[in-house]
Amino acid sequence: MNRAGRLRDESPRDPARPGLWLGLMMGCIGIVAGLRFSGAVGAPVGFILLALSFTLLIPATRAMNRSRNCTTSTAGRRYNTGIMVASLAYVAGLGIAVRIHDQMTLSPSVMFFVALLPTIPTLAVIYVMGRYVVEEQDEYLRHRAIQASLIGLGAVLAVGSFWGFLETFELVPHVPGWWTVPVYAMGMGLAQCWMSLRNRADGES
Amino acid sequence: MKNRLKVLRAERDWSQQDLADRLEVSRQSVNAIEKGRYDPSLPLAFRIADLFAMRIEEIFLREAD
Numbered sequence: 435m436n437r438a439g440r441l442r443d444e445s446p447r448d449p450a451r452p453g454l455w456l457g458l459m460m461g462c463i464g465i466v467a468g469l470r471f472s473g474a475v476g477a478p479v480g481f482i483l484l485a486l487s488f489t490l491l492i493p494a495t496r497a498m499n500r501s502r503n504c505t506t507s508t509a510g511r512r513y514n515t516g517i518m519v520a521s522l523a524y525v526a527g528l529g530i531a532v533r534i535h536d537q538m539t540l541s542p543s544v545m546f547f548v549a550l551l552p553t554i555p556t557l558a559v560i561y562v563m564g565r566y567v568v569e570e571q572d573e574y575l576r577h578r579a580i581q582a583s584l585i586g587l588g589a590v591l592a593v594g595s596f597w598g599f600l601e602t603f604e605l606v607p608h609v610p611g612w613w614t615v616p617v618y619a620m621g622m623g624l625a626q627c628w629m630s631l632r633n634r635a636d637g638e639s
Numbered sequence: 640m641k642n643r644l645k646v647l648r649a650e651r652d653w654s655q656q657d658l659a660d661r662l663e664v665s666r667q668s669v670n671a672i673e674k675g676r677y678d679p680s681l682p683l684a685f686r687i688a689d690l691f692a693m694r695i696e697e698i699f700l701r702e703a704d
Contacts, residue, residue: 507665572664572665572668573664573668573679573680573683574664574665574667574668574671574672574677574679575665575667575668577677578667633667633670633671636670636671636674636676
């Protein structure tokens with residue numbers, strides 16, 4: 435290959451295609467949300483469909499771990515796998531805890547432990563993220579992870595504050611505090627996507 | 640900060656991945672440094688300078704230069 439070719443072709447098409455799996459998962463979640471909000475499916479069926487949608491995280495994580503564009507370090511692969519396991523545990527814990535709360539009348543002490551079902555995976559996510567920042571040897575990837583994390587935190591603070599004021603003024607309904615984790619994850623995920631796309635665009639220029 | 644990384648790489652006919660492998664960093668790191676989107680730490684700047692057998696200031700330039 436000539437020099438011009440080598441310099442131009444810095445970001446070849448990714449055969450692992452993790453974006454396809456992540457897009458498929460987000461599409462499924464969107465469809466389930468649509469079915470649930472339209473009343474086409476009830477809460478139990480909706481949760482089962484949502485949980486099934488999240489299982490697409492497994493092939494998505496495998497694809498990310500194979501992809502040279504997504505993951506280039508051992509720490510990155512451990513991070514992807516850890517986040518996948520913790521996310522699946524979070525979805526399962528959240529669904530079970532909400533169902534138990536809706537279906538059963540239990541003592542406050544028992545409900546305290548039920549509340550730990552989705553909380554423990556949340557702590558696991560925080561641990562996996564912290565471990566990644568410590569273990570990642572590549573300073574730029576570490577810098578990107580911290581940037582994405584700060585953008586996720588900014589999303590939580592901005593959305594939470596704005597929603598809180600709207601709620602105080604009785605313009606919107608109450609939203610449970612556990613929504614902070616999904617909002618944080620969405621903010622962080624969007625930031626990572628944006629940075630990856632920017633890198634790819636730069637690499638191909 | 641501006642730098643001459645892309646030119647130096649082209650002179651040696653190295654891809655970004657080749658340079659990344661030699662520096663033991665990710666290809667994304669090389670890309671970000673080349674584009675001036677990320678300024679490397681001093682230890683990494685020294686590694687880059689050592690690899691090209693040049694001084695840091697011959698590779699990384701002040702904006703005013």
